[in-house]
Amino acid sequence: MGGELSKSRKLNNGIVAAVCLAFFTGMVGMAYAAVPLYKMFCQVTGYGGTTQRAEKQYAGRVLDRDITIRFDANTNGIPWQFEPVARSVTIKIGETTQAHYSATNKFDRPITGRASFNVQPEMAGAYFNKVECFCFTDTTLKPGETLDMPVVFYVDPDIVNVPELKDLKTITLSYTMFPVEKKQPVASSAPAAGSSTNKVSDTEASLGG
Known part of the structure; x- marks a missing residue:
């Protein structure tokens, strides 16, 4: 039992x-x-200020109405000087425009960076379309190297049909650049004989992490 x-x-x-x-x-x-x-979900709805990605330049109507795009740049843990070339631009709604950011690697070794982004007000993200952008891919800069980083965009004319946005005069496009750790080859992952196994990543060591 x-x-x-x-x-x-x-x-x-x-x-x-x-x-x-x-x-x-x-x-x-x-x-x-x-x-x-x-x-x-964010890309489709623009939630949280997420912008849209357009496959090609806009060829529709351009409204006879100005809107100012302000540009903001920040860094998070990456030793780069990162800033917009111009602080703002005023364009027509529906007009395709190119703006530029600049990045300089202030460190003594190559660093790879990646940009996150959003727009303010957040609701405008659903109508802010990027055709080309440095934020679509990672960027590697050599020590002291400076790179021009363009972004091509337009504001969808449908934005004027949204009650909360129909009188909008200014949109702020903001980027934050942060470091991307590159994985080491598998063959070199094993420590050499007599070496310590307590290692930190190249990115952490180089940035003081």
Whole structure:
């Protein structure tokens, strides 16, 4: 009798453990899936000031109405001087325009950077379309190298049909540049004989991390 009870308890414990493991695995999977889904949601809706990506230059109507685009630049943990060439530009709504940012690597070794971005007010993100942008890819600068970084964009004329945005006069386009760690080749990942195994990444070491 005692043996059967023990077996029953073990079976129940095993079922509970399996259910908990399946639940945990499912939650982790949902967390990973939520990142690209959230990004897609932001790109489609402009939520959080996320801009849109246009496949080609706008060829529709251009309104006889001005709007000023202000440019903002920030850095986060990257030893670059990063700034807009011009602080603002005034364009027609629907007009395709090119603006420029500039980045200079102030460090003594190559550094790869990536730009995150948004616009203010956030609702305008759904109508701010980028045709070309340095933020679409990572950028590597050599020590002391300066790079011109263009962005081609337009403001969708449908923005005037939104009650909250119909009288909008200014949109601020903001970028934050941060470092991207480059993975080391697998063949060189093993420590040499006699060397310490307590290593930090090249990016952390070079930036004082």
